[in-house]
Amino acid sequence: MRAVSICLAGMLLVAVTGFAFGAEDTPAAPEADLGQQKVTAQKLLDEQTYLVDESNTATHTDTALLDLPLSLQVVPEQVMQDQAAKDVYEALRNVSGVHQNRGIAYNSTDDGGIIRGFQNTQMYYNGFLIEASSAFNVPNLSRVEVLKGPSSMLYGVVQPGGIINVVTKTPQPTQDAYIQQWFGSYDSYRSTLDVTGPISDDGTLLYRLNGGYYNEGSFRDYVEEERFWAAPSLTFRPTDQTTITVDMSYGERKRTLDEGVSFGPNGKPVGSIERFLGEPGLPGQQQEDFFVGARLEHEISDVLTLRTGMLYHHWKINLDGVRRSSTTISPTGDVNRLYDNSDFTEDSFQWNGELLWKFDLGPTKHQLLTGVDVRHRNQAIDLERAGYTTVNIYNPQYGDPLPATPFLLRLEFDRTWAGVYMQDQISMLEDDRLKLLLGGRYDWVETTDVNTAGTPKETDRSDSVFTGRAGLLYELTDTMGAYGSVSQSFLPSSTSSRTVSGDLLDPEEGLQYETGLKFRFFEDRLLTTVAVYELTKDNVAVADPTNPSFSINGGEQRSRGVEFDFSGDLGGGWSVIGNYTYTDTEVLSSDSLPVGGRFPNVPLHSGSIWMRYTLLNGDFKGLGFGAGVFTASERSGDNNSSFQIGGYERVDLGIFYDGQLPTGQPFHAQLNVKNVFDTEYYESSFGLTRVFPGDPLTVVFTVGMHF
Numbered sequence: 279m280r281a282v283s284i285c286l287a288g289m290l291l292v293a294v295t296g297f298a299f300g301a302e303d304t305p306a307a308p309e310a311d312l313g314q315q316k317v318t319a320q321k322l323l324d325e326q327t328y329l330v331d332e333s334n335t336a337t338h339t340d341t342a343l344l345d346l347p348l349s350l351q352v353v354p355e356q357v358m359q360d361q362a363a364k365d366v367y368e369a370l371r372n373v374s375g376v377h378q379n380r381g382i383a384y385n386s387t388d389d390g391g392i393i394r395g396f397q398n399t400q401m402y403y404n405g406f407l408i409e410a411s412s413a414f415n416v417p418n419l420s421r422v423e424v425l426k427g428p429s430s431m432l433y434g435v436v437q438p439g440g441i442i443n444v445v446t447k448t449p450q451p452t453q454d455a456y457i458q459q460w461f462g463s464y465d466s467y468r469s470t471l472d473v474t475g476p477i478s479d480d481g482t483l484l485y486r487l488n489g490g491y492y493n494e495g496s497f498r499d500y501v502e503e504e505r506f507w508a509a510p511s512l513t514f515r516p517t518d519q520t521t522i523t524v525d526m527s528y529g530e531r532k533r534t535l536d537e538g539v540s541f542g543p544n545g546k547p548v549g550s551i552e553r554f555l556g557e558p559g560l561p562g563q564q565q566e567d568f569f570v571g572a573r574l575e576h577e578i579s580d581v582l583t584l585r586t587g588m589l590y591h592h593w594k595i596n597l598d599g600v601r602r603s604s605t606t607i608s609p610t611g612d613v614n615r616l617y618d619n620s621d622f623t624e625d626s627f628q629w630n631g632e633l634l635w636k637f638d639l640g641p642t643k644h645q646l647l648t649g650v651d652v653r654h655r656n657q658a659i660d661l662e663r664a665g666y667t668t669v670n671i672y673n674p675q676y677g678d679p680l681p682a683t684p685f686l687l688r689l690e691f692d693r694t695w696a697g698v699y700m701q702d703q704i705s706m707l708e709d710d711r712l713k714l715l716l717g718g719r720y721d722w723v724e725t726t727d728v729n730t731a732g733t734p735k736e737t738d739r740s741d742s743v744f745t746g747r748a749g750l751l752y753e754l755t756d757t758m759g760a761y762g763s764v765s766q767s768f769l770p771s772s773t774s775s776r777t778v779s780g781d782l783l784d785p786e787e788g789l790q791y792e793t794g795l796k797f798r799f800f801e802d803r804l805l806t807t808v809a810v811y812e813l814t815k816d817n818v819a820v821a822d823p824t825n826p827s828f829s830i831n832g833g834e835q836r837s838r839g840v841e842f843d844f845s846g847d848l849g850g851g852w853s854v855i856g857n858y859t860y861t862d863t864e865v866l867s868s869d870s871l872p873v874g875g876r877f878p879n880v881p882l883h884s885g886s887i888w889m890r891y892t893l894l895n896g897d898f899k900g901l902g903f904g905a906g907v908f909t910a911s912e913r914s915g916d917n918n919s920s921f922q923i924g925g926y927e928r929v930d931l932g933i934f935y936d937g938q939l940p941t942g943q944p945f946h947a948q949l950n951v952k953n954v955f956d957t958e959y960y961e962s963s964f965g966l967t968r969v970f971p972g973d974p975l976t977v978v979f980t981v982g983m984h985f
Contacts, residue, residue, distance in 0.1 A: 317454045317984050319938035322946075323900055326892065326936075328853040329803055329846040330354050335405070335423045335443045337703060337715070338432060338585075338632060339645055344796050347715050347749025347761035349426040349809040351843050357855055358416055360890055360904050360932055362460075362950040362978045364468075364494070366401075366414050366444060367391060369422045371886055371908050374841035374857035375440075376424060378961040378970075379879050393439030394426060394813055395837030395863040395880050396788075400436065402443035404525075404571060406589040406628050407433065409655065413531045413567065414444050415507045417458070417470040418488040421445045426841070427790040427813065428767030430745035431717040434651065434697045438767040438788025438815050439837075448523060449484035449513040450474045458946075458982030463975075464495035477512075484513040496534075497551065497974050500558035503533035519577040527569040535562040535599025535618070538963075538970040540671040543607055545921025548671045551958060551971035555613065555669045557600035558676055568592040586631040595622040600666055605916070605965030612668040613967050619683040624657040643710065645703040652696045659689040690728040693770075697721040701747075715749040715763070723770050727782055741785055743768045751796075762793040771819070783831050784817040804846035804854070813837045820871065820917055832917070833868030835877065837861060842885075851894045851902075856887035875919045879962045884910040892934070904932035904950075915963040923969065926959030928952075939983075948980040 330352040332342045343350060353369045363369045370376045370391060377392040391398055401408045426440040433441060453475030460468035470490035477483040489508040496502060511525035535556055542548045573587040603616040630651035637644050662683035669675070701717035720742070727737040749763030767788035794809035813836065820832035839862060845855040861884075863877040876882075888906030893899055911925040932950045939945060956975040963969040 319944040347751040353422045374859040396439035428765040428788045430767045431747040449486040455985040462978040466494040468492040486511045499554040501534040529567045531565040537968045541966045561598040564596045566594045581636045583634040588629045593624045602967045611672045615666045617666045619662040621660045626655040628653045643705040647701040655693045657691040661686040688730045692726040695723045711753040713751045718746040757798045759796045788815045806844040809841045834866040851892040853890045858885035881910040881913045900936040902934040906930045916965045923960045929954045944984045946982045950978045952976040
C-alpha cells in the first residue's frame with residue numbers, strides 16, 4: 279500500500295510540475311474547451327468558504343443557525359482542508375466547549391472527546407448513533423457538527439454534554455474526479471480518491487466513490503498507524519419530490535497499542551515524549567468497520583414531507599498488545615502492565631421515520647415533526663489477559679517473553695431501544711421575530727447483560743423515561759437575537775459503565791439551562807454565538823480508581839460555562855473561525871470522588887483562532903495563507919486532582935495555492951506546519967501512568983488534481 283502512495287505521489291508531482299513549469303511546450307486548451315470542463319479553478323475558488331448558515335442536526339429540519347434557541351457549531355470541509363486535519367478531533371479544536379480525551383478506547387469512539395465538561399463516548403454518522411470505536415476518515419466528510427447540551431428529545435439515549443455528528447459527502451450532479459496525495463513528518467502518507475457525477479443522462483441517478491489509504495508514523499518510538507477505506511454512494515431522484523440515497527463504507531485500521539507516557543510520583547513528566555512504555559513489534563489494535571445506510575425523503579404535498587432512514591453497522595476489534603494495568607507508580611518508577619489479547623465485536627441496526635407538517639394557525643407558523651425510531655445493539659467481548667512484567671518509566675526495557683493469555687470471561691450486551699417524539703417549531707409576531715421550539719419524547723430501553731466471570735451472571739433491565747426540550751429566540755434587531763432553552767438527557771448503562779462485580783450502573787440523567795446571543799456581521803457572512811449554560815448530570819459513570827477497566831458511580835456533577843464561537847467570511851479573501859471557552863466544573867456529591875473537585879482533562883480557559891487570506895485577483899490569484907493559535911489552561915490529570923497537566927499555546931501555519939493547468943485541470947497544493955514553535959504539551963490524561971502528549975513540530979505537504 280505504501281508503494282501505491284509513493285507512485286501516486288510521483289505521478290501527481292510530475293503532472294503538476296510538468297504542466298506548471300513546462301507551459302511553453304504545452305499548447306493551451308482553446309477557450310471554448312474550458313467551458314466544457316467538469317470543474318474549474320475559478321469555481322473551486324468561489325466555493326471556498328467557512329460559512330455554514332443552516333443545519334438539520336438540532337431539529338431534523340433545515341433550520342438557519344441564527345434561528346435556533348440552541349448552541350450548534352459547524353466545522354466545514356474547507357476548514358478541515360486548510361488545517362490539514364488528519365482526524366475528527368483536529369477538526370473539533372475549532373469548537374468551543376470540546377476538549378480532548380484521546381487514548382486507546384477499544385469500546386468507545388476515539389474522536390468523541392469531552393463536551394461541556396462531560397465525557398462523550400458516542401458519535402453520530404449522518405444522524406445515526408455510533409457507540410463503538412470507529413475511525414471516521416476526514417477526506418470523506420463534508421462537515422462536522424456539534425450540538426451542545428442534552429439532546430435526548432430527538433436522539434434518545436445520549437450523553438448530556440452534546441452530540442458530534444459527522445456528515446459524509448454525497449453524490450453531486452457535476453462530474454468530477456479528484457486525487458490527492460499527502461506527505462507528512464514521521465514517514466506519513468495519505469492517498470485519496472473522490473469521484474462523483476451523474477450516471478443517467480437526465481441526472482436522476484448520481485454516484486460517488488470516496489476512498490483512500492493512510493500510513494502514519496509517529497514521534498513516539500515504535501508507534502504507527504495504517505488505514506484503508508472505501509465509501510461508495512448512490513442518489514436516485516425519480517421525481518422532483520423524491521430523493522433516495524444509499525451509501526456504504528468499509529474501513530480497516532491498524533495501530534500500535536500505545537497508552538502514552540507516564541508522569542513521575544511528583545506529578546511531572548518523565549523523560550522524552552518519544553518514550554514508549556508498551557512492547558514493540560506486537561500487532562496492537564486491528565479494527566474493521568462496515569456501514570450500510572439508506573435515506574428516503576418524499577414531499578407528499580407542499581406542506582407534508584415523509585422521511586425515513588436506516589443504518590446497519592458492524593464493528594470488530596482485535597487487541598494484541600501490552601497495556602498498563604494500574605494508575606500508580608512505585609517509588610522506583612515501576613508500573614504494572616498486562617498483556618491484552620482480547621476480541622470485541624458489535625452489530626447494530628437503526629431505523630427512523632418522520633413526518634413533517636408545515637401549516638399556519640392564526641398568526642403563527644408551525645413546523646410540526648413527529649417521529650419514531652428503533653435501535654438494536656449487540657456487543658460481545660472476549661477478554662484474554664495476563665499479568666506481564668513491569669516497565670520502568672525512567673529506563674524502559676523490552677523483549678520479555680509474552681505470557682499465555684487464558685480466557686477470562688465473555689461479556690454479552692444486548693439492547694433494544696424504541697422512542698417516539700414530537701417537536702414543533704413556531705414562528706410568530708412581525709416578520710417572524712419570535713421563534714419557539716417545543717418537543718417531547720418517550721423512550722423504552724430493554725437491556726440484557728451477561729457476564730461469565732466466575733458464576734455466569736445475567737442481568738435484565740428495563741428503563742423508560744420522558745425527556746423534553748424547550749427554547750425561545752427573539753430577534754432584537756435584524757442582526758442580533760437573544761435566546762434561552764432548557765433540555766434533558768437520559769443514558770442507560772452500557773458495557774463501559776459496569777462495576778467490577780459485573781453490575782450495571784443506574785442510568786445517567788442530565789439537565790441544562792442555557793441562554794445566549796447570536797449575531798450576524800459583514801453582510802451576514804460571519805456568524806457569532808455567545809452562550810452561558812449550567813449543566814448538571816446525576817449517576818455519573820467514572821473509571822474505578824482501583825481498576826480502570828471498570829466503572830463506579832461518580833455521583834452528581836455540574837458544569838457551568840461561557841462559550842463564544844464565530845465563523846465565516848469577512849470579504850476580500852479573508853475567512854476566520856475561532857472560539858473561547860470558560861468551563862467551571864465541580865463534583866457536587868459523591869461517595870467515590872472528592873466533593874468540590876474539578877473534572878479531569880477540562881481546562882478552565884481554552885480557545886482558538888484560525889484565519890485564512892486568499893488573493894482573489896492579480897498574477898498570484900489563488901495563493902492563500904493561513905495561521906492559527908490553539909490554547910488551553912492547566913487541567914486536572916485524574917478524578918482526584920492529584921496532579922495537574924500544564925497549559926499550552928500551539929501555533930499552526932499554512933500556505934495554499936489553487937490554480938489551473940494549461941490543459942484545464944484545476945490543481946491544489948498546500949503546505950502546513952503544525953506546532954511551529956515545537957511546544958511540548960499534553961492533550962489528556964488517564965492518571966499518572968497514561969498521559970498523552972501532543973504532536974511536536976509537524977510538516978504536511980498536500981498536492982491534488984481534478985480531472
